[in-house]
Amino acid sequence: MKLYEIAHSRTGDKGNISNISLIAYDPTDFELLRERVTASRVREFFSSLGVTEVRRYELPQLGALNFVLHNALAGGVTSATTLDKHGKTLGSFLLEMEI
Amino acid sequence: MSDSLRIGSGAGYAGDRLEPALELMERGRLDFIGFECLAERTIALAQRERDRDPKAGYNPMLAYRMEHLLPLARKHGIGVLTNMGAANPAGAAAKTAGIATKQGLRGMRIAAVTGDDVLEQVRNRPGLKILETGMALESLGSRIVSANAYLGVAPLLEALRHKADVIITGRVADPALFLAPIMHAFGWDISDYQRLGRGTLVGHLLECAAQVSGGYFADPGRKDVPELWRVGFPFAEVYPDGNGFISKLEGTGGQVSTATVTEQLLYEIHDPAAYLTPDCTADFSGVHLHSEKTDEVAFSGAGGSPPTDTYKVSVGYRNGYLGEGQISYGGANCLDRARLAGEVVRRWLEPVAGSIADLRIDLIGYDSLGPSAGNRSPAPREVRLRVAGRSEDPEVARRIANEVEALYTNGPAGGGGASKRVEELISVASVLLPKSEVAHTVKYMET
Structure with missing residues (x-):
């Protein structure tokens, strides 16, 4: 199963840091997200971008996880030469993760 | 109330x-x-x-x-x-x-x-550290163009x-x-x-x-x-x-x-x-x-x-020039033609490679976004080559953009819809400034 089937996501940025939320449609799926989508798995998933550190924050009452990815944006929105300088598309890639 | x-x-x-x-x-x-x-x-x-x-x-x-x-x-x-x-x-x-x-x-x-606007305060205060990199703000020297406290x-x-x-x-x-x-x-x-x-x-x-x-x-x-x-x-x-x-x-x-x-x-x-x-x-x-x-x-x-007890300050600084060129390939074997086009541009840029930072050769519609997908993606019906890089020298940035356009007559078959642009990059670094250094003013205009 892909995350896309049970969760949605939005991505924002600050400097060279990407902030990706992962939100269960059905609150009862939150435990599954918490168990399977660990910080280290997310770091591995985005490792080709150069991500060095991922911190995960849990908001069980909202059925949501919040991931903070350091060095994810090739220098950040104001200096990167990438097409998507903000990394706005990253959350939709995360939803393709198999769990 | x-x-x-x-x-x-x-x-x-x-x-x-x-x-x-x-x-x-x-x-x-x-x-x-x-x-x-x-x-x-x-x-x-x-x-x-x-x-x-x-x-x-x-x-x-x-x-x-x-x-x-x-x-x-x-x-x-x-x-x-x-x-x-x-x-x-x-x-x-x-x-x-x-x-x-x-x-x-x-x-x-x-x-x-x-x-x-705290440009003066920031200039007169040595030892400020850039939050993103840990480097001293002075290292940006005369490239700094603005500093604004939140x-x-x-x-x-x-x-x-x-x-x-x-x-x-x-x-x-x-x-x-x-x-x-x-x-x-x-x-x-x-x-x-x-x-x-x-x-x-x-x-x-x-x-x-x-x-x-x-x-x-x-x-x-x-x-x-x-x-x-x-x-x-x-x-x-x-x-x-x-x-x-x-x-x-x-x-x-x-x-x-x-x-x-x-x-x-x-x-x-x-x-x-x-x-x-x-x-x-x-x-x-x-x-x-x-x-x-x-x-x-x-x-x-x-x-x-x-x-x-500090304000976050965004410091804008000149960070060279971004040069970017794009061209599209469609139909039969478009992916391989676009890849060849990227390789040709890379070779053309070799003489100035030393003055280009963060050169990217992306195929839009295939691998330009997100983590690299390996070879799992199926061949697309159309794909757009994008070459982009940063340089302190505006002529080099212009060359990056131009070489992509030159694929029209010198590159693989069937390239179309080329575009190019060069822009001066103003980047932002963040520092923290003691609140005591910052004073606001409110002025009024009446109609």
């Missing part, structure tokens, strides 16, 4: 649409509306414009917006707060006052907040006490545009951090406008949003304890649901228990959302603690 306050959101970025804001002002029974129009780099670019023309440097859509919204602000008694002043709040206020006068709107008070609610509260109808700022913390009128209406103390945290939540939810009311949310078949083409901008109804609900006007498109609000709640906040602002350290980790009515979501449970 009022029983509740209704505050709307009129813009979520510099170039946002105006029609939904005007509809909200016309029908929303608003007390205040905030227009958040300043991204991280916008003010540095605006400062460059002001250096060229002392009258410029504010949001290019200011006049257009003010011409349409001032009559509505007057008609319905709505206070307007905006950071559209960018690098020139006083110039923006003068322009706004001129528009009001021309429209015959007499007795309007326009406030201009300055003091966020001010808090204090100057906005001052302007509200002086009964300003329109308040125009440069850099202030985005939520402050909404927090300040809430504090003013309910008489909250500046050290009532619990309530300030709640008001910060309101500001955070509203500051990106449609992003909480169905914009940036739709995913057909999975997250369907009604009538996205006429998405309504949001408003919050706030109670004296700082809790309240988010909604939008009946008859507009979009959607306000716990899902849309949760996405915006977590947007760019990093640690939900410690969202740093100049006015408080907001705690969103215990926020509860609850919806019993269509397009209405109640929020409660935010908190706060004292802020730090």
Whole structure:
């Protein structure tokens, strides 16, 4: 199963840091997200971008996880030469993760 | 003291649409509306414009917006707060006052907040460290073009006490545009951090406008949003304890649901228990959302603690030039032709490779976004080559863009739709400056 089937996501940025939320449609799926989508798995998933550190924050009452990815944006929105300088598309890639 | 306050959101970025804001002002029974129009780099670019023309440097859509919204602000008694002043709040206020006068709107008070420009303080204070890299700010030397502190609610509260109808700022913390009128209406103390945290939540939810009311949310078949083409901008109804609900006007498109609000709640906040602002350290980790009515979501449970004793300062600096060229390939074997084209450009750029940083050769439609997919993606029907790189030398940046265009006659078969651009890069570094080094000023213009 892909995350896309049970969760949605939005991505924002600050400097060279990407902030990706992962939100269960059905609150009862939150435990599954918490168990399977660990910080280290997310770091591995985005490792080709150069991500060095991922911190995960849990908001069980909202059925949501919040991931903070350091060095994810090739220098950040104001200096990167990438097409998507903000990394706005990253959350939709995360939803393709198999769990 | 009022029983509740209704505050709307009129813009979520510099170039946002105006029609939904005007509809909200016309029908929303608003007390205040905030227009958040300043991204991280916008003010540095605006400062460059002001250096060229002392009258410029504010949001290019200011006049257009003010011409349409001032009559509505007057008609319905709505206070307007905006950071559209960018690098020139006083110039923006003068322009706004001129528009009001021309429209015959007499007795309007326009406030201009300055003091966020801390370029002198930053230059005179050695030892500041760049937060992103840990390097000394001095290492940027003469490349620095601007430095702006994220001010808090204090100057906005001052302007509200002086009964300003329109308040125009440069850099202030985005939520402050909404927090300040809430504090003013309910008489909250500046050290009532619990309530300030709640008001910060309101500001955070509203500051990106449609992003909480169905914009940036739709995913057909999975997250369907009604009538996205006429998405309504949001408003919050706030109670004296700082809790309240988010909604939008009946008859507009979009959607306000716990899902849309949760996405915006977590947007760019990093640690939900410690969202740093100049006015408080907001705690969103215990926020509860609850919806019993269509397009209405109640929020409660935010908190706060004292802020730090520093302001965050965005320092803009010249960072060379970006050169970018693109060309498309379609139909039979397009992927291999585009790859060959990329290789040809890479070889052409070899003589100047030493003066190019972060050269990227991407295939749009195939591998330009996200983590690398390996070889799993199927061959696309069309693909667009994009070559981009940074250089201190504008001629090298121009060469990157030109070499892609030259693929027309020198590259693989069938390239089409080439485009090229070169732009000076103004990058942003962040530093922390003691609050004691920063003083704000509020000036008023009457019509």
